[in-house]
Amino acid sequence: MASLEDIGVAAGINGLSALVFLLAYSILRLQPINDRVYFPKWYLKGIRASPVSSGSVTKIVNLDPRMYLRFWNWMPAALQMPEPELIDHAGLDSAVYIRIYLLGLKIFIPITALAFVVLVPVNWTNEYLAKLKDVTSSDIDKLSISNVPPGSSRFWAHIVMAYVFSFWTWYKLYMEYKIVTKMRLQFLASESRRPDQYTVLVKNVPADPDESVSEHVDHFFCVNHSDHYLTHQIVYNANRLATLVENKKSLHNWLTYYQNKYERNPSAKPTVKTGFWGLWGQRVDAIDYYATEIEKLTEEEEAERDKITRDPKAVIPSAFVSFKSRWGAAVCAQTQQSSNPTIWLTEWAPEPRDVYWRNLAIPYVELSLRRLLIAVALFFLVFFFMIPIAIVQSFANIEGIEKVLPFLKPVIEAKTIKSFIQGFLPGIALKIFLILLPTLLMIMSKIEGYTSLSALERKSASKYHKFILVNVFLGSIVTGTALQQLHDFLHQSPAQIPKTVGVSIPMKATFFISYVMVDGWSGIAAEILRLVPFVIFHLKNSFLVKTEKDREQAMDPGSLAFSITEPRLQLYFLLGLVYAPVSPILLPFIIVFFAFAYVVFRHQVINVYDQKYESGASFWPDVHRRILIGQVISQLLLLGLLSTKEAAQTTPFLIALPLLTIWFHLFCKGRFESAFLRLPLQNAVIKDTLERATEPELNLKVYLEDAYIHPIFKCGEYRRPIIDEESDPVIVATKRNSRKGSKTGSSESSLKLSSTR
């Protein structure tokens, strides 16, 4: 057990390392060459076109000493932008996301104050641990509930505080849910016209022997939403085409790379091997090789594009159906169309950027089976993930490598390499797994068949949260692997589990304090430094960039990776809630984390991240629910801990807490959640009326025409020219088609034909 001084030293070291990161950031960000790494958002918004250069600021290095003196000024700058402006600048998702950190501060600052005023004196003034001879205890333990002797009536203080903390948390959560709901509704109300407001995604269109999908959709909605139906767009299965385009882009990059190389050094013509990964095969001229490859791929692409638009089988049984008013779309999205609830499924369309195109055509039975499989897989992943890693680790030792690759033996036996392999390889297997985990969870969510990126992120976050809960939180508290824990838990009484875990809680305080410092403090500082995008940008900048447009594309603003950051940050809520009544000493560290993360992420949201889509804070119900899950866990653990403390007359008073928490969850769910799932008709009517009054001449059909075309048909050269808004799009398309007769034109026009009724 660490003493208070040890903790202080550790805090100093970690604070220092965070400081070094921040210092490095503060210097790097001032160099104009890094401007596109640290301020990409301004470039993407078109506000900034090139780094600020004035006086002694050159194009590459900043030599102005005055600017170095003010290197801290990004922090207040990050806090200055008012929230409405932030929403306007970065979107509601980002603005609400950083409110989670603020919520952490709102919840934990009063709790910490109260805990230090009430619980710390109650714990400290006992002599219980000092009397126990066989246990070495430190100051940290003296501050915790461990120092209160069993059966003491002082436990009343902890119970009363548990209630106070819970009520305070509920109050803050309720207020926050209310505010976020209001922000979302205001955001939706003030939004300018967007295609998804009028559009419904229809899945599982039943097959009809006499009609094409497009005709079938058209007839169905003409009949069943006769007064409101406007038009629809069918969806093509463009997955193969998307892969081709992706490949072509990569080849283009290589071509540019070799062209640049050749330009810089015209004496040596660059060559490349045609085999696997350029490792073997015939050596040919690189530029010629890639040029021909690209040409081949372009032809293939054209053929595929042609095939998609001609082949009726390339049309998948889903469609984006648009209505004359937001009211019509809201009604269609919220109602059931057919007596068979597995066909004609309607849901509010995600915004076009948010659509996950590959999942639009999964039939009901298959979807149901996929969910079952992923549920089982997730269970095994959470509880048994150590097994494959242990197997890999058992191979990844010296003997294993020597057996499989005997020719490496002399290299491996060298002393430094040997010690490196022995020391790092087993750990690396686990580390690689943990780095790949979010990607793996995202793939699992994709298999489950969600149709929007926002839903995929939410579902991945939910899976990651379960993993962290079991393997990081429980795994750190209870000794043994998750697998052993599962076995133990199955063979223990349910009433025993909170006891087993609860008893270990105070003992693990120092471990979690250092976890908060290493993962929280330094992790956040590393976030602002953006080391990986920094390296990649400079690599691309040196080898690929020729024009300003290339440089634009080399920027990687990244985004708030909700599916990764949110579950990790939930761990801090959980730790705070669990330790508040037990070892309040942990709380200041968590407050520092929330405050620091708030500033850093606010800065990143303003200057760096570029969100791929805007879901209108639709993740908030998940955040709310997970904080409450943490609260229930904390209450059960306190109950378990106290029941081992011979406080039999006091513990029954805690039983009501988890029940009240669950009720509070249901209450909030009923009170607020539907605002995140459905568009109320009243709001739809208000927007519709306003629009009719201000823009009576609006031709909605033209506006919606191209909104939901697969992005592959939209990119670059294939974008359709803007057509005359007055004329009928069908006729225009046919005319243009006959005039041009080009491949692109014909594929485009057939696309359009389908989008009109």
Next chain:
Amino acid sequence: MASLEDIGVAAGINGLSALVFLLAYSILRLQPINDRVYFPKWYLKGIRASPVSSGSVTKIVNLDPRMYLRFWNWMPAALQMPEPELIDHAGLDSAVYIRIYLLGLKIFIPITALAFVVLVPVNWTNEYLAKLKDVTSSDIDKLSISNVPPGSSRFWAHIVMAYVFSFWTWYKLYMEYKIVTKMRLQFLASESRRPDQYTVLVKNVPADPDESVSEHVDHFFCVNHSDHYLTHQIVYNANRLATLVENKKSLHNWLTYYQNKYERNPSAKPTVKTGFWGLWGQRVDAIDYYATEIEKLTEEEEAERDKITRDPKAVIPSAFVSFKSRWGAAVCAQTQQSSNPTIWLTEWAPEPRDVYWRNLAIPYVELSLRRLLIAVALFFLVFFFMIPIAIVQSFANIEGIEKVLPFLKPVIEAKTIKSFIQGFLPGIALKIFLILLPTLLMIMSKIEGYTSLSALERKSASKYHKFILVNVFLGSIVTGTALQQLHDFLHQSPAQIPKTVGVSIPMKATFFISYVMVDGWSGIAAEILRLVPFVIFHLKNSFLVKTEKDREQAMDPGSLAFSITEPRLQLYFLLGLVYAPVSPILLPFIIVFFAFAYVVFRHQVINVYDQKYESGASFWPDVHRRILIGQVISQLLLLGLLSTKEAAQTTPFLIALPLLTIWFHLFCKGRFESAFLRLPLQNAVIKDTLERATEPELNLKVYLEDAYIHPIFKCGEYRRPIIDEESDPVIVATKRNSRKGSKTGSSESSLKLSSTR
């Protein structure tokens, strides 16, 4: 342990007692005087007006010997009516309800055959029980899984059979769900016009300082459903008035009773005491007394009726909103109206007979609190119901009574009375509780705030099912009270519970066989005899009936008490599923129960019951779910049982079964359930179109005008005369009001004012 012969004898006795009931019924039903007890449905339908009398059949006793010879013919008669006719005659609820028994037969007959062909030989040909010296075993046990020695590979037979049984059950459940869904949709499609098809129940209308509830509803729906809104009816808080009317009816009955008494014996004028229950107080002339009391009550009633229609506070913040088409109503019922999801709540209106008027005005927070309280109360009721009964029992002994009522001492001390009290009183407390339990559960459901009788019945059934599961099923298997069991279970490992229970399963086979015979066979036979309505009808017939109309009212056809019979019948599914792989000997008894109950209830549905409302089989998802709950329990118990049999290599194969069952449940829920919750727009459009084509002149507003008026305003003398359909109802009402000026007229017309926009 009972031997096969013991079981045979018990079956004989119980079969005989059932036979006696049936015989009594067969004779009683032939007496014309009982015609209204055993065939009330035909009277209510207006098909029969008086008992068939011909030849030697007098008005009271049937003396025709030929009819006695054919006294069994009701059984084939009950089976003859084809299902479509049955739906037409008794409604879909009843027709689908008796399908549950048929489903029992469909599931269990093949399972029984298979179990007897495969499992009985597998069990019987072992010698395990014979070898065990210290256990006395019978033939029954030799037929069960107990006879298979631990570690035997014969358990594979049981596991394979468990899978076969499960798949068969799923197949049958799936087919049945499909059929019932189709029946429901056909029923809804073929239904004639009903007010609830156009109407939505709107709850939690927010208060508006400037407008009345009626105006507020009108404006809201005019704006938000402008093209579809037709009219609405506000709801009055008529709870007090309903009580007054109820009291008056009871006084009327007494008046009639005394008048009849006086007529038969004009010499003695009947008198009555005015005090509590007629036990003390002044003795007055009975006929005069009741006549004045009724007059007083009538005045009070008129005043209350007047107050309700004048006082704006008597209008509760709910309304029945009607639309121009079924499409409009379906849309409104399925969508969210306001951004605050706790106001303007819309749901598909129950049919007028199905509305539970008292619960229409509960605000959201209160509703949420009520649900919490009832959930906690139900938990205590299920697990701790023995405590108050034990307390009552401890008082209800001789010493307790002597202490409270010392003057009864000489009476009680008499030997026969003493032994009666000692023998029966404790049991009676429990019996009374069990008889009152369904009523208690219904009251709890009413407190929860459901707004339709069908929902109340479904929720009560769900509560009753939990009670039976814990207290009858588990309570019979595990020794000790439910309270002790709960304690044991909390202190056991979760993996231990199925073992503890599973091991006792084979030992309890004989107990459950006799339970099935006593509760199932004789209980069903008692159902057809209708002893309580029989006695009450004849009492009323002797003392109250003067006219044919009175006789009509004395009939009590009763109804399928879904909330009581369905949970009880679920116990038989559970027993069948649990014992199928363990002790197949139980299965024939269950098949007899299902077959017998099917015939009896089909007969009752045709001849007796008169359903209070028609919900269109909306209870089926509950039935389906509860059978699956039984299946999961049976699978877990088999798993527990086998894990104690040292069959370690075989049991893991069973783990998948409960998971598959849960998945099957989710699959069916997604596939079918919404047909029971929502009206698909496609079906609404079809009916609307048909109606527009066949009745283009229909004045829907007039049709819907009075549909959702509290029944208290509709009954008897207060029914409005049919008005001219062409003219505007508002004007008519005002005219009539000014013409008539009577109290009734004015209250009626103000009601109508509110129902028009």
